[in-house]
Amino acid sequence: MRFEVTILGSGAALPTSLRNPSAQYVWCNDRHILIDCGEGTQNQLRRSGISLQKISHILISHLHGDHFFGLVGLLSSMHLLGRNQGITVYGPEGLEQIIRMQLEIGGAIIGFGIDFVTLDGKTPQLLFEDNRIEIHTFPLKHRIPTNGFRINEKPFARQLDGEKYKREKQSLVHIPALKRGEDVTLEDGTVLKSAEYTFAPRKHRSYAYCSDTIYQEAIVPFIQEVDVLYHEATFLDNMADRAKATFHSTATQAAKIAQLAQVGQLLLGHLSARYEDGNAHAAEARLVFENTIVVEDGMVIVL
Amino acid sequence: MRFEVTILGSGAALPTSLRNPSAQYVWCNDRHILIDCGEGTQNQLRRSGISLQKISHILISHLHGDHFFGLVGLLSSMHLLGRNQGITVYGPEGLEQIIRMQLEIGGAIIGFGIDFVTLDGKTPQLLFEDNRIEIHTFPLKHRIPTNGFRINEKPFARQLDGEKYKREKQSLVHIPALKRGEDVTLEDGTVLKSAEYTFAPRKHRSYAYCSDTIYQEAIVPFIQEVDVLYHEATFLDNMADRAKATFHSTATQAAKIAQLAQVGQLLLGHLSARYEDGNAHAAEARLVFENTIVVEDGMVIVL
Numbered sequence: 001m002r003f004e005v006t007i008l009g010s011g012a013a014l015p016t017s018l019r020n021p022s023a024q025y026v027w028c029n030d031r032h033i034l035i036d037c038g039e040g041t042q043n044q045l046r047r048s049g050i051s052l053q054k055i056s057h058i059l060i061s062h063l064h065g066d067h068f069f070g071l072v073g074l075l076s077s078m079h080l081l082g083r084n085q086g087i088t089v090y091g092p093e094g095l096e097q098i099i100r101m102q103l104e105i106g107g108a109i110i111g112f113g114i115d116f117v118t119l120d121g122k123t124p125q126l127l128f129e130d131n132r133i134e135i136h137t138f139p140l141k142h143r144i145p146t147n148g149f150r151i152n153e154k155p156f157a158r159q160l161d162g163e164k165y166k167r168e169k170q171s172l173v174h175i176p177a178l179k180r181g182e183d184v185t186l187e188d189g190t191v192l193k194s195a196e197y198t199f200a201p202r203k204h205r206s207y208a209y210c211s212d213t214i215y216q217e218a219i220v221p222f223i224q225e226v227d228v229l230y231h232e233a234t235f236l237d238n239m240a241d242r243a244k245a246t247f248h249s250t251a252t253q254a255a256k257i258a259q260l261a262q263v264g265q266l267l268l269g270h271l272s273a274r275y276e277d278g279n280a281h282a283a284e285a286r287l288v289f290e291n292t293i294v295v296e297d298g299m300v301i302v303l
Numbered sequence: 304m305r306f307e308v309t310i311l312g313s314g315a316a317l318p319t320s321l322r323n324p325s326a327q328y329v330w331c332n333d334r335h336i337l338i339d340c341g342e343g344t345q346n347q348l349r350r351s352g353i354s355l356q357k358i359s360h361i362l363i364s365h366l367h368g369d370h371f372f373g374l375v376g377l378l379s380s381m382h383l384l385g386r387n388q389g390i391t392v393y394g395p396e397g398l399e400q401i402i403r404m405q406l407e408i409g410g411a412i413i414g415f416g417i418d419f420v421t422l423d424g425k426t427p428q429l430l431f432e433d434n435r436i437e438i439h440t441f442p443l444k445h446r447i448p449t450n451g452f453r454i455n456e457k458p459f460a461r462q463l464d465g466e467k468y469k470r471e472k473q474s475l476v477h478i479p480a481l482k483r484g485e486d487v488t489l490e491d492g493t494v495l496k497s498a499e500y501t502f503a504p505r506k507h508r509s510y511a512y513c514s515d516t517i518y519q520e521a522i523v524p525f526i527q528e529v530d531v532l533y534h535e536a537t538f539l540d541n542m543a544d545r546a547k548a549t550f551h552s553t554a555t556q557a558a559k560i561a562q563l564a565q566v567g568q569l570l571l572g573h574l575s576a577r578y579e580d581g582n583a584h585a586a587e588a589r590l591v592f593e594n595t596i597v598v599e600d601g602m603v604i605v606l
Contacts, residue, residue: 017349039373106368
């Protein structure tokens with residue numbers, strides 16, 4: 001099953017010709033999620049060949065403009081393209097009012113339901129789950145209430161050792177229980193042990209998004225051992241004071257978080273417009289956490 | 304003196320990969336004006352190499368999203384880039400509230416004054432004038448209150464026939480009066496006739512912007528004889544019913560307005576996303592008004 005993240009915007013507050021403001025598209029087990037929605041996100045989705053209409057969940061981290069100014073335009077375009085399937089938008093208090101006011105003043109009657117779920121930026125919680133994925137939120141620490149997000153695949157069932165099972169001509173009815181890890185006792189007293197007829201399940205993958213935030217070890221439990229962590233790295237180390245003052249992070253700090261949380265890979269983004277490229281960010285971070293890349297707009301990361 | 308229009312967005316409500324939503328930059332005699340500001344306008348300005356900070360006046364025609372969703376992001380970026388010079392935004396009632404709410408919820412303290420001037424969409428008026436330009440507004444007819452705009456150069460003074468004047472060794476003090484078209488009587492009774500010492504002034508140019516609007520002959524007096532007219536042409540002729548129902552125009556209708564107003568050149572834009580290019584629009588319009596072009600994003604029209 002596909003689990004990949006498309007970077008739609010890797011810039012910070014001031015967009016540049018190369019880096020749009022924050023937005024990411026997460027395709028996880030046929031669920032389609034947008035995280036943040038800076039100005040121009042709908043165009044970035046088009047450029048990446050992603051259907052606007054597949055998106056069912058939009059997660060807005062916080063109400064700085066570079067994380068949500070593109071939301072109203074995206075919702076308008078979904079409507080103009082004939083959407084009738086509802087959408088759920090998770091974000092801070094005030095977001096719903098801003099979006100509805102802008103749509104209503106132009107007389108727009110949106111042809112699909114928009115379900116706003118208010119996040120308080122303080123409470124870790126499970127926002128959504130179905131048979132395939134879970135979406136969690138947890139608090140970040142920024143100048144205004146800000147939410148981190150974690151998207152998990154649901155645990156997979158154990159995998160049947162089909163050859164052995166066929167060879168022994170066991171009944172098909174026991175397979176679900178064995179795949180769930182349960183041993184099965186047959187009528188004649190024979191015990192089919194799950195461990196003998198199945199292999200360990202494929203690892204379920206997870207992705208976490210942390211932007212914007214000051215260096216904050218309190219987030220580590222929420223992102224523990226994710227396969228891929230996106231963490232903001234607005235500044236380089238020589239601007240650690242500026243990072244602290246503005247409640248942002250440096251590349252080194254992001255790497256420390258990745259190390260503490262024992263993640264698989266670290267993605268750095270939200271680079272200040274003052275940097276021409278991400279080479280120095282990558283270099284600084286790799287001193288602490290080797291498996292780091294600085295993302296760029298349009299990049300696709302496969303988990 | 305330079306008078307040119309840069310097309311930043313030539314699309315309609317639904318942006319495409321080629322056509323951004325409405326926005327134009329008008330550079331007129333060292334005055335820098337933005338007309339409409341759809342999502343992504345700040346990026347389009349960057350792509351065209353235009354300094355955001357030079358813009359002193361922003362004119363918003365109406366509150367459909369494709370004409371103003373980019374305004375809050377543009378103002379934010381002006382602030383982040385260190386602007387301290389004030390700006391005047393002309394637009395419909397409600398615009399100020401929407402912009403201020405979005406800025407305030409993110410805790411933004413904008414470092415320059417934003418002076419909002421409310422337009423009622425009904426009253427023709429002179430919005431601004433100085434020694435170089437005039438900005439006028441006049442009502443269009445759309446589904447919600449909508450403003451057209453006309454930007455005029457101020458009339459130029461007559462041009463001195465310097466050779467003749469020098470040859471006759473006339474006093475320099477009389478030049479301003481002669482250039483204003485006034486005759487001057489010298490102490491000895493000689494009359495210096497303005498018409499003999501000066502040439503006709505250079506024609507002062509003018510530009511008009513009409514988007515969005517239904518076919519509406521009532522606008523003709525306000526755009527009479529402009530050098531260049533931008534008129535929306537959302538549809539082709541075979542969708543005239545749809546144009547009427549949605550208060551938009553066809554290319555042919557735009558051309559009729561250009562003909563009635565005896566303009567110099569017609570620019571067509573605001574093309575519906577259903578059209579792959581503007582060839583058919585141009586062809587239909589030229590049957591009525593020959594000097595027509597369909598604009599594209601990034602195009603610069605020199606008056």
